[in-house]
Amino acid sequence: EAGVAQSPRYKIIEKRQSVAFWCNPISGHATLYWYQQILGQGPKLLIQFQNNGVVDDSQLPKDRFSAERLKGVDSTLKIQPAKLEDSAVYLCASSLEAGTRAQYFGPGTRLLVL
């Protein structure tokens, strides 16, 4: 069974530029999550989707971050415009259903904002 796929793996941009990350969850997983992991810390949830609907986006900085999962499968996370403090690893995870089921993570996208 294929795992969670993410691209790109690395991205370097200048501040105020835009960037987008893509995620394809494990087949059949209805719930998709985007996390931000700053160096030396555990991942922090940005947004949770159940199929194509948003369940929780309370920690998403909506003035610059946006995410969509239009067809309930793959998802895109966008940052526009990027700030220096957005430098982090952006992880996508999926689980079979919402609730307390285990989440499976992709390899992440490492973003450096200069």
Add this chain to the structure above:
Amino acid sequence: GQQLNQSPQSMFIQEGEDVSMNCTSSSIFNTWLWYKQDPGEGPVLLIALYKAGELTSNGRLTAQFGITRKDSFLNISASIPSDVGIYFCAGHPFAGGTSYGKLTFGQGTILTVHP
């Protein structure tokens, strides 16, 4: 928000030694998960615990969901060099009834194994 206290922050051990790390919280959790993260990769699920008192093994790894639902530990027996990495505990806080909170992570334990 909910916080998990994970200890120790780092460990330096000799190959063959056993390792123990734990996670505690001031509030009740519904789920405890243990992940390992290698440099440049995403966290990989090692063990998932869903019931208080549950003890689960995965090869040389053993983890338990504390009876109080406020703690969990992970043991690694007979460590080998490829055990090197960052280990994270994570859990879903109890939010009342059948509700659950968002997955919360500990700060991680950095494990170094000397051959």
